[in-house]
Amino acid sequence: MPAFDLNGKVALVTGAARGIGFETARQMHLRGASVAVVDLDAEEAREAAERIGERAIGIAGDVTDAGAMRTAVAETVERFGGLDLAMANAGLAPPSMSTMRSVSSEEWERVIEVNLLGVWHTVRAALPQVTERKGHIVVVASVAAFANGMLASSYMTSKAAVEQMGRALRTELTPFGASASVAYFGWVDTRMVQETFAQPGAGTLEKIAPAFMMKRITPAAAGAAVVKGIEERAPRIFAPRWWRYLSALRGLLNPLLDRQSERDPRIAAAIREAEQRSAGERDSAAAS
Amino acid sequence: MPLYDLNGKVALVTGAARGIGFETARQMHLRGASVAVVDIDAEEAREAAERIGPRAIGIATDVADHTAVMQAVAETVERFGGLDVVVANAGIAQKRMATVRGIGTEEWERVFEVDMLGVWRTVRAALPQIVERQGHVVVTSSVYAFVNGVFNSPYAVAKSGVESLGRALRAELMPLGASASVAYFGWVDTKLVQDAFETNGDRMQQNLPDFLSKRITPAEAGAAVVRGVEERAPRIFAPKWWRYVSALRGIINPLLDRRFESDAEMTRTVREIEAEADEQGTAAVAAVTR
Numbered sequence: 312m313p314a315f316d317l318n319g320k321v322a323l324v325t326g327a328a329r330g331i332g333f334e335t336a337r338q339m340h341l342r343g344a345s346v347a348v349v350d351l352d353a354e355e356a357r358e359a360a361e362r363i364g365e366r367a368i369g370i371a372g373d374v375t376d377a378g379a380m381r382t383a384v385a386e387t388v389e390r391f392g393g394l395d396l397a398m399a400n401a402g403l404a405p406p407s408m409s410t411m412r413s414v415s416s417e418e419w420e421r422v423i424e425v426n427l428l429g430v431w432h433t434v435r436a437a438l439p440q441v442t443e444r445k446g447h448i449v450v451v452a453s454v455a456a457f458a459n460g461m462l463a464s465s466y467m468t469s470k471a472a473v474e475q476m477g478r479a480l481r482t483e484l485t486p487f488g489a490s491a492s493v494a495y496f497g498w499v500d501t502r503m504v505q506e507t508f509a510q511p512g513a514g515t516l517e518k519i520a521p522a523f524m525m526k527r528i529t530p531a532a533a534g535a536a537v538v539k540g541i542e543e544r545a546p547r548i549f550a551p552r553w554w555r556y557l558s559a560l561r562g563l564l565n566p567l568l569d570r571q572s573e574r575d576p577r578i579a580a581a582i583r584e585a586e587q588r589s590a591g592e593r594d595s596a597a598a599s
Numbered sequence: 600m601p602l603y604d605l606n607g608k609v610a611l612v613t614g615a616a617r618g619i620g621f622e623t624a625r626q627m628h629l630r631g632a633s634v635a636v637v638d639i640d641a642e643e644a645r646e647a648a649e650r651i652g653p654r655a656i657g658i659a660t661d662v663a664d665h666t667a668v669m670q671a672v673a674e675t676v677e678r679f680g681g682l683d684v685v686v687a688n689a690g691i692a693q694k695r696m697a698t699v700r701g702i703g704t705e706e707w708e709r710v711f712e713v714d715m716l717g718v719w720r721t722v723r724a725a726l727p728q729i730v731e732r733q734g735h736v737v738v739t740s741s742v743y744a745f746v747n748g749v750f751n752s753p754y755a756v757a758k759s760g761v762e763s764l765g766r767a768l769r770a771e772l773m774p775l776g777a778s779a780s781v782a783y784f785g786w787v788d789t790k791l792v793q794d795a796f797e798t799n800g801d802r803m804q805q806n807l808p809d810f811l812s813k814r815i816t817p818a819e820a821g822a823a824v825v826r827g828v829e830e831r832a833p834r835i836f837a838p839k840w841w842r843y844v845s846a847l848r849g850i851i852n853p854l855l856d857r858r859f860e861s862d863a864e865m866t867r868t869v870r871e872i873e874a875e876a877d878e879q880g881t882a883a884v885a886a887v888t889r
Contacts, residue, residue, distance in 0.1 A: 460767030
């Protein structure tokens, strides 16, 4: 029997209308859990819940709104009688590759607000129930938590922060019989990742990184990894799994990789290009 | 001669009225730099600038306020003709140890805003000058970027974000001839740390070997920053041995985190702290209903 049996449990997943969130909700439901599918878009949340089946409800909620998260939890508790498991998964990637100098300040802070404060609001709203029922929390970080954030710093910054939240949370929950996992995904074939690779400048990454690193897994595979992690109350969930080894070696590898990238002319070119592109966009915005 | 000579440069340091920020500003001034002493308290900023000497000005600024930070940069540029070095150092800690569940929402978010968004807003405001003058940025992270943030989550969450920001910033600045450092301090004998030990007493020390809780002076921490700026170092650790802990973090952290989970003293402390938070919560509710 798994350490945490999902059968009969109640789960809430944010950003669950699509991608990894949807797949995790769907697969938890297959294990016998009731699920609250929370998403920004009411219609998409409802449709996703319908596709998952009975014992699934769609709830429209913006994770950056603490009150909306409390309402989502209250609605779930009212409908299913409690809440055992919360997965703070909703997140967004920056809409364009840009440097900290050239990015719009609002755009940069919006990513932090959704990816980090959104996790905080979700966790806070769920904690009383999860603690009481000795449940489990999954915070979705990313391998971006330890990758260099150049040209997408808001994303890497937010994910590094989420990782620290998840670790502290686990230590604070264990004495009450509850637990928490930090989930780290590499490239998963979600709409977010597809859009990221459609951005100008994204090609550089594909040229520089080794091919095995760029291979994408399916959202279903990522969801399966999360479900397994929950059942094991695992501290860390890596998908693809080999990222676990890079994470273990991060303290040694990162200084070397950072140094190498400082000297890589292709990266220097990509950074100059991003700065020029943003300058061009600003000029054309000013002209119109 | 150092790689980056501070003589004749202009530096802006946030949170510089006291502690590591003050010492960094003072020692950069000794090397011949002009310094803007930025602090939330106008009077303290002015006094600190006076103590530092002739090429120092005090500026009152809340780093969480975007516009205020931009004004501080503009004022510095106006007074000294430019800006070469920025040290985004201002930071706060929560008043007492608390769990993610027990801490007040406003307090958690305020610590995050000052410690993380304050660094971002400072960096943003300074970048045009720094790039133009091929200068240097120091972001003040902490060993809490990789030490488990139990009872101290907003601080650890923010400092981990700051580390990531600083690494990306360096990568983005190097092709333009500028650079950035991430500074990691252990326990430094600052007001922030003294307050933490005073409020939380023995709890701060438990689960820590003695050598881990030994404090260095703010002057030593400031000297480490100045040396790091002169070397345009990617990472500044003070005390220095934290460098090795950082290098091994990917291996050590899972082991330490696991040990925490089975540690009886940690379990008891978590329960006590949550019980205290519940009492305070109940007391607050009682006060409101009365």
